[in-house]
Amino acid sequence: MLAFAFSAAAEPGVNLFKIITVRDEIVVGVGPKEAEAIGGNDVTALGRALKGSGELTVWQYAVRKGADGELEQAPLRRISILGHDSLRVEPYATRLRVVAPK
Secondary structure: OOOOOOOOOOOOOOEEEEEEOOOOEEEEEEOHHHHHHHOOOOHHHHHHHHHHHOEEEEEEEEEEEOOOOOEEEEEEEEEEEEOOOOOOOOOOOOOOEEOOOO
C-alpha cells in the first residue's frame, strides 16, 4: 500500500507524501527538481512514476525539534521506493513546519 498527499504546511516547492506498505509507513518529500523529473508534484504523477520506472528516489522526512525549539518535518535521508502492486495512494497532511532539503 502506498499513500501520498500534499501538506498544507510545506514550504513553497516542497510537497509531503505518506508511503504506506503492508509492513510500515513513512513520510517523504518531493522538491521542485524531483517533481520536474517525474512530471508533476501530485499523487497522479508519483503513481505514474512508480508504475513507469518501478522505483522512485525521494527524501524521507521525520519529525525533529528545530533550532527555535518547535517541532518540524525535516529531511532524514534519501531513500528509494520500489513500486509494488500492493501500494495505494491516500491523502496526508501535517501542521508542522516542513524544512526543504539542502
